[in-house]
Amino acid sequence: MAASIHFLESARQFHLRNDQISYIFSVSEDGKLLHLYYGKALPERDYSHLIEMCSRPMTTYRKEGDFLYSLEHLKQEFPEYGTSDFRHPAIMIRQENGSKISDFRYMKHHIFKGKPTLDGLPATYVEDENESQTIVVTLRDELIKVEIDLHYTIFSDLPVISRHIEVRNLSLDTHYIQQIASLNLDLPDANYEWLQLSGAWARERYIKTRTLSQGIQSIESTRGISSPHHNPFVALKRKETTEHQGEVIGVTFVYSGNFLIQAEVDTWDTTRLQVGINTFHFEWKLAPNDQFISPEALLVFSDKGLNGMSQSFHQLFRTRLARGFWKEKKRPVLINNWEATYFDFTEEKLLTIARTAKQVGVELFVLDDGWFGERINDRAGLGDWYVNPDRLPEGIGHLAKQIREIGLQFGLWFEPEMVNKDSQLFREHPDWHIHTPNRPVCHGRNQYVLNFTSDQVIEHIFQKMSAIIEEAKLDYIKWDMNRTLTEVYSCELPADQQGEVFHRYVLGVYKLYERLTSTYPNILFESCSSGGGRFDPGLLFYAPQAWTSDDSDAIERLKIQYGTSLLYPVSSMGAHVSIVPNHQLNRITPLKTRANVAYFGAFGYELDLNQLDPQELEEVSQQISFYKQYRELLHSGSFYRLLSPFESQETAWMVVSKDKKIAILAHYKMLNQVNHPFRRLKLQGLNPNAIYQIDQHDYSGAELMQAGFSITDASSGEHNNQSPLPPTYDFDSRIWVIQQK
Ligand code: DGJ
Numbered sequence: 001m002a003a004s005i006h007f008l009e010s011a012r013q014f015h016l017r018n019d020q021i022s023y024i025f026s027v028s029e030d031g032k033l034l035h036l037y038y039g040k041a042l043p044e045r046d047y048s049h050l051i052e053m054c055s056r057p058m059t060t061y062r063k064e065g066d067f068l069y070s071l072e073h074l075k076q077e078f079p080e081y082g083t084s085d086f087r088h089p090a091i092m093i094r095q096e097n098g099s100k101i102s103d104f105r106y107m108k109h110h111i112f113k114g115k116p117t118l119d120g121l122p123a124t125y126v127e128d129e130n131e132s133q134t135i136v137v138t139l140r141d142e143l144i145k146v147e148i149d150l151h152y153t154i155f156s157d158l159p160v161i162s163r164h165i166e167v168r169n170l171s172l173d174t175h176y177i178q179q180i181a182s183l184n185l186d187l188p189d190a191n192y193e194w195l196q197l198s199g200a201w202a203r204e205r206y207i208k209t210r211t212l213s214q215g216i217q218s219i220e221s222t223r224g225i226s227s228p229h230h231n232p233f234v235a236l237k238r239k240e241t242t243e244h245q246g247e248v249i250g251v252t253f254v255y256s257g258n259f260l261i262q263a264e265v266d267t268w269d270t271t272r273l274q275v276g277i278n279t280f281h282f283e284w285k286l287a288p289n290d291q292f293i294s295p296e297a298l299l300v301f302s303d304k305g306l307n308g309m310s311q312s313f314h315q316l317f318r319t320r321l322a323r324g325f326w327k328e329k330k331r332p333v334l335i336n337n338w339e340a341t342y343f344d345f346t347e348e349k350l351l352t353i354a355r356t357a358k359q360v361g362v363e364l365f366v367l368d369d370g371w372f373g374e375r376i377n378d379r380a381g382l383g384d385w386y387v388n389p390d391r392l393p394e395g396i397g398h399l400a401k402q403i404r405e406i407g408l409q410f411g412l413w414f415e416p417e418m419v420n421k422d423s424q425l426f427r428e429h430p431d432w433h434i435h436t437p438n439r440p441v442c443h444g445r446n447q448y449v450l451n452f453t454s455d456q457v458i459e460h461i462f463q464k465m466s467a468i469i470e471e472a473k474l475d476y477i478k479w480d481m482n483r484t485l486t487e488v489y490s491c492e493l494p495a496d497q498q499g500e501v502f503h504r505y506v507l508g509v510y511k512l513y514e515r516l517t518s519t520y521p522n523i524l525f526e527s528c529s530s531g532g533g534r535f536d537p538g539l540l541f542y543a544p545q546a547w548t549s550d551d552s553d554a555i556e557r558l559k560i561q562y563g564t565s566l567l568y569p570v571s572s573m574g575a576h577v578s579i580v581p582n583h584q585l586n587r588i589t590p591l592k593t594r595a596n597v598a599y600f601g602a603f604g605y606e607l608d609l610n611q612l613d614p615q616e617l618e619e620v621s622q623q624i625s626f627y628k629q630y631r632e633l634l635h636s637g638s639f640y641r642l643l644s645p646f647e648s649q650e651t652a653w654m655v656v657s658k659d660k661k662i663a664i665l666a667h668y669k670m671l672n673q674v675n676h677p678f679r680r681l682k683l684q685g686l687n688p689n690a691i692y693q694i695d696q697h698d699y700s701g702a703e704l705m706q707a708g709f710s711i712t713d714a715s716s717g718e719h720n721n722q723s724p725l726p727p728t729y730d731f732d733s734r735i736w737v738i739q740q741k
Helices: 307-320 347-360 393-404 424-426 455-472 494-520 554-564 591-598 614-636 699-707
Strands: 005-010 013-017 021-027 033-040 093-095 103-113 132-141 144-157 161-171 175-188 192-199 203-211 215-220 232-237 246-253 260-267 271-277 284-286 289-295 294-303 334-336 364-367 408-412 417-420 447-449 476-481 524-527 545-547 573-578 603-607 637-645 650-656 663-670 689-696 697-700 732-739
Touching: 005 103, 005 132, 013 132, 013 144, 013 284, 021 144, 033 175, 033 294, 161 175, 175 203, 175 246, 175 294, 175 494, 192 215, 192 554, 203 554, 215 232, 232 260, 232 271, 232 307, 246 260, 246 271, 246 307, 294 307, 307 637, 334 347, 347 364, 347 393, 347 614, 364 476, 393 408, 393 455, 417 424, 455 494, 494 524, 494 689, 554 573, 554 591, 554 650, 554 663, 573 591, 591 614, 591 663, 591 732, 603 614, 614 663, 689 699, 697 699
Parallel strands: 334 364, 334 603, 364 408, 408 476, 476 524, 524 545, 545 573, 573 603
Antiparallel strands: 005 013, 013 021, 021 033, 093 175, 103 132, 132 144, 144 161, 161 289, 161 294, 175 271, 175 284, 192 203, 192 232, 215 260, 232 246, 246 294, 260 271, 417 447, 637 650, 650 663, 663 732, 689 697, 689 732
């Protein structure tokens, strides 16, 4: 069914609906938007009775003589502070007289097919106007002459609603936006568990849950990037919800900077969920005739558990957020030299790695950090985007040509937003980095952040990158970002616009991404921020894959990739096989397991293949053939999480093709278990009526999903040769191809 947005005039009620979900709100007598329902699809009817009101002591009311209509008790779409609601508002505007009270009332609405783009911001999109319906509800505060457009788009085939807000100043006064939530969702109860993806460098996106309770729970970033500490995503799930059953609401933010996601539970157990730019250090000047566009928030409802929610996000991100040539193309198997050489390489060393890589089936060679300026370590060179003549005496074009002659595509690492003090760029433009006048500036990894609020800076970096891209005819770019923002200030902006710097910085990053991706549409971009420090929906709009984590240890990656998969598709997660002992943990894992984990990502290698023995090289060659055979399935199939590394010493997941004819199942052990019980895995997503073959045995889809598939092995501690089952060990793993007969 197509999406529909119906306006029931008699009740001034809007019903956004598709096969899977309904979202209902109405206009009150005094023009406020009241929220009625969000969840599984409901029939078209009048739902006015869902507006509940009663008299409560210590309450304030809107109308003289009336003891019912208080915004404190009502569920709202766009709450404000100061007019009887005491929960956090969705908007706060400081006016010329110092007041922050506003009173926005319904003015008009407009319903249309399709989905408009957001100027200068990443957002989901449609390719055909029948894929979605949009409603724009315009509110107006008559006193301050400010209008607000609330945008809602409902997709036809996905349980997804996108939201953002546009604010226009039609007065002759200057106003300042201090708070603007792209999404406000008031829910009628608080019986939820809050699930977030949090961590730090090298342990990004671990799953953490807690029970909602009265008060505010939130995650945020104050670092200028979305950050490895908290991903801009929260799921509210019912206590009984599992991976495969039960209700869950997922929200995320298509944004790469400071965000805030919070749930406020009030004393009557209603929940107010908000997603937006962090109010911390934010104030946006709205001069007469100015307009402000908030980034997009996304809302997904699932009654098929967390997996159901993830699959909706995956499909949306893969097909209607990622763009361009590469979004659904087969990703090349790459080799990256970072963990192979770090800064210690010569042209010949790179070529030796490339030659061996070609022999085993690699398709793309990526030269990481250290090829430019005076960059022989991390103390110098950032900002100088011209080749280091000592390293590559015949230029980057020459190296690229040789790599191509070997038969590989060629890609390069850049860190466009940064500068080292020891660089030509810094010497020429000592004022181009973000700093506060007369105060010292903190460094991170010896580097400083360029002022991307400045068009001049962005233009300079574009020109330099462009020259290299054209000289080397790049096929791929890894865009890294290795420090967070401090002493945030822009010397180009007046005092009353310093609260805009964080957001303008992000807009600058998007501007350069947009310019590069539109000028060079065939280049595959991979975003990176010390691993997964800026792995967010905003950057997926420009770069369809991201380096998931600097932690390349296969066992650590189970948690990282499992957590990441809550929101992001397999195709977006850069995942490489690296050397052992692993460089982050000194752990030794089997080559087989390293590949079995990395297959569930944008697959590659990050080691000097010449250090492997012939038998290992043969294994690598087989791994690459396996990946090439199944990469389309791995990237476009439905991904199911089966066993969580956060709950046991095992992990399992699978992907199933759209037609359910083929699937790949993977099972990983962290620590082996002695004398363990017989174990079965209940598979998901297969056709119950079909017969599937696994390891030459036939099973019905129904059996595999209901009785389960045996993953018992022989690690019982008993040393005899009679077990028919394969022995296993710590860090072991197995992969099965499940083929319909
Ligand atoms: C951090 C990245 O995450 C690594 O993969 C590598 O590119 C280094 N930066 C290079 O400095």
